[in-house]
Each structure stands twice: as structure tokens, then as C-alpha cells.
Amino acid sequence: MKKVTVPEQSLGEKVVKHAAAIRVAMKESVYPLTATVFYPRERKKMPDNFRGYLMFDPDKCISCWECAFVCPANAIQMKEAPNKRYYPTVDYGKCIFCHFCVDSCSGGALKTTKIHDVAYKDMGEMLTLTEEMIEEPEIIREDKKLVEYEIDEQDLHLKRTREVDTLFVEVTPPVEIPMVSQCIEPGSCLGCRICEEMCESGAISSIIERQVIKMAIDRDKCTGCGLCVKECSMQILRLVRK
């Protein structure tokens, strides 16, 4: 069996180590180093891609339901708005803050904030309606200092600055690959024109001439949102690179 013993140390080494320990003890008693942030008077600096409370921009939403489909916690429900479009609502009683919804949104309509401290009175309140996600929520801020964690090879240090961080991040939208909708199997087109009806940009048009329906997708108007691709019951539309 292996025995663990106290390492052998010379007298000199022992003196040096004891002196170092006494120095740390004296320093801590005068200027204690804690890893605690004095919230709410202080706030920890969060990274810009912190996964916090969600904000929503209806102008960028194409009602594709992707966020609701992707949400692993089933926290997103689409609700019909007065303009007949469907927009997401988020139940924070369920949300696990994975932000798959943010990543899935092709239009960048959902975006994150650095807000992580919201209190609710009951579960019902945790269901956040679309309209509550559009305006920046009013926050009573008591924090005067911003705390940053800095780690060197020795230790963790808290760097405090007299600063108040903004909690709303401006996200630079991802570089889009321009896409355009095309018909890959014209022979299987029913001529139902549901794509035309769905298209938000008026890119799809049809002309009925006697016994022929002429379908056309305007490459310039098409924004590549993919709604038509999703709605076509014959699955013959595809997004291709513009």
C-alpha cells in the first residue's frame, strides 16, 4: 500500500512558506478578496452573446413557426395577432434559455438581452406575450459598479469599474447568403397558387390564360424567406443560391 507522507522540507523552505502564509492572512484581514458580486448594487458584466431574456421584432418575423418547432422545452407558442399573423410568445416557466429559437430565426426577429433577473408573482405571469417582448422592459437599476472577472495564472480577481452596462445588445445580423425560391419539378405543380398567396414580398405571380396557368417567381423581389417552400403541398419549391 502506498502511504501519503508530509513532504520533506528544509528549515529554510519552511520559513519562506510560513512567511508567505502570514502575508496573505494580513492582506485578507485589511482588504478581503471575495468572489461575490454585491448585486444589486453591482452587476456582473455579461458577454454580448449571453443567453438572457428575449426580445422580439415583429417587423422581422415571417411567421414561419421555426422557433416554436425548434424549442426543446415547448416554451414557445404562436398566437394570432390582430394583423392575422402569428407571433411567438415565451413561457419562462418552461424556457431553458438554450436560445435555439434565436439561432433558428432566419429573419433575426428574436434577439437576446443581458437581462437575467426577472421576478414573477405567479406561474401565469411567466407566460410572456408577444407585445411584452417588443418594447424594452423598464428596469429599476440600483447598480453603480460593473464587475468583471479576471483570471490570471495565480488567482481570480474581480475588477470593479464605476460603470453601468447596457443590457440591450445590438447584434450584428449574420451575413446572409442570398437565396431565391425556384420550382424543381414544374410538372408536379398543381397550380393551386398557395405559394403566391403566402409570399409576403409579392414575388410570386400567376396569370391564367384559358387552360394554362403561368407561374413566375420574380428573382429580384424574392427575399429567400422560404415560406412558399414550406407551404407547397407538393414540395416542389426549393431555395437555391441567388
Next chain:
Amino acid sequence: MAAIAIGESEWEVAIPEKPLKDKLYFENLKAKVIDTNLCSRCLTCACICPVDGITAVDGVDFPDYEAKCTDCGACVRVCPRFVYEPKSGLGSYIEFIAGRSKRFAGQDGAMVTELLVSAMEMGMIDRGLFAGRDEKWAIEMFHVRDPQQLAITTLGGTKYTFADVLPALKKAVRFTKRGVGVVGTPCIVSGVRKLQQEFPIFREKVKLVVGLFCTENFHYEDISRYLKEKGVDFDKLIKTDITKGKFIATMTDGEVKFKVKELEEILPSGCNVCTDFTAVESDASVGSVGSAPGFSTVAVREEPAKKVIEYIKEKGYADFGEADTSQLNFLIGHKKEREKNITKPI
């Protein structure tokens, strides 16, 4: 800048002429097929309708057509009875044989199940559509993607009620990679052929069409009411069959037997005008008449079915024997007579 050539930005769709000029296509379908009692309830129209509006609750209808029909005309393009060309006879075939699967149990020789499963094993299809049933004998469609699913013993066997095979086919076509195998009564087979004739997607994706010999089929409500009146307990029912002019319901504790003629009062109007007994348009047709008990009669008509039969022979999955086509003559003739019930088109 040229786009990668995988699709078109402009294309044309030919739409059929409307017999009733200022009516919607669905109204045309209703007037010409449904209201004239020609409708077979094959649900080809429901399969293709892009707004999923056509239902078969109390006969085939589209309750909300005024609001929802996009007037695309797809339904009249695919309805086998819109321009009805009644088929009859034995049809063309490469081989007419009797077969009995060694692997599966079914209505007769379980050759339908064997054909679909073998096609799956060969890689010809990756899913087969089976008409299963619940404990009340109502049909539930199953997408079989693995032969092990055949452990559900209710997938084989004949149910004398209309099955929503074609609405299920649309979904299958959407998800399949290799191809779909489908089985149905002659009207369903005709529906599949119409879909294939009109739309390349169905030509590409439906790889095996197995037809069943069929004199008639019934509405679920009608046949279950009738059988209950006859004393059939659905909880104990294990098999229904029509042989030699008799309807036989086999239960765990006995059987109920009566003449099929009695069922004439609930004979659906669509079957009353159907002349096709052997599903002449199928890749292979399977039935019970024409071979010894325990065997299925198989008319191998097209190349894909022949390949599957060859595979079954090679693997020794089934016993084969002689089939006697002359035994089919009576029922073929019986159905041919129904031609006189077809009213002249409006």
C-alpha cells in the same frame, strides 16, 4: 449572374376544361362524380387537394369549399371517375400463379404482405402502406418501414371497409427516399395511376402498386351496424372473409355466416358502377379465387412486381403452385354487368 440550374423561375400548368364553366372545379367534381353516385370513395381527390379540404365523413365532400378551394383543378385531374373509362376483365399479365408465404400469415396466402416486405428487403421501396385496424375494426393506415412492424398481426388480412390509403400516400411520398409500396382495391389502384399520369412526383416515388381482387367494399358505419345486427361481437372478431358467395365473420368463439347477396342493401353506389374485379392497372393483383385454400392468387402484371416475385422465389420465402384463371370468370362477368348501372355523363 446565373443561378445553379436546379429549378425554374417560370413554368406553366395546364388545367382541365370545366364542364360547368362558371363553377369551381370542386363543384364540377361534385356535380359530375359525387352527386351522380359515380364516386368510388378512392380519395384520390383528397390526396391531391392542396388545402386538405376533401373529407369522407358522410360521403366524399368538401364542406368548406367556398372559403377554401383554390380552384386549382387538381381534384378533377386525378379523379378516376371524372372521365370514367371503366376497366374490366383479367387484364394483361406476365404470370398467373398461386403463392403462400412461409414467413407471414394473412387473409389467404399472405402474398400481399410478402410482396411488400420483399420489395422493402430488396431496397426497391423504403415504406409500404398497410391498412391496419383498431379493435373496433376501423381502418388505420400504417407506414411500415421495417418488416418487424409486421408483428402487428392486424396489418394483414382483409377489412371490408374503405381505407384512406391515398391520403396516406401523399405523406409517404413526401418522406420516402427510395420509394413507396402501396396496396388497395381496384379503385385505389386506378387513383394511384391517375396521380402518376398527372404528376411526375408520384411516377418517381410510387414503385410498387399491389391491387386486390374486389367485388365490393363497404362503408364502415354500414357494415359494422349490419354485422352487429347479425350478432357479430367486434371484441371477439378475428377474421372477415367472403368466399363462395358467403360472408363469414370468424370470432374467437364461433362464426357468423350469411349470403353476400344480403349485403346488397348496403352496397355503396360507387361499387355499384365499378366493373374492375382484378385491378387491371396494378403491378400485381392478389386475390383468393383461383387457387387452393391457404394460397393467394397472384397476377404478376408489370416488371417491378416480376422482380419481387423472382426475389421471393430465389430466397424461398414462399411456396408456389398453379392458379386457375377460369375460376375468376364468374366474378369478372358479375362485375362487367355493372356497366349498365353507369349513367351517361352530364
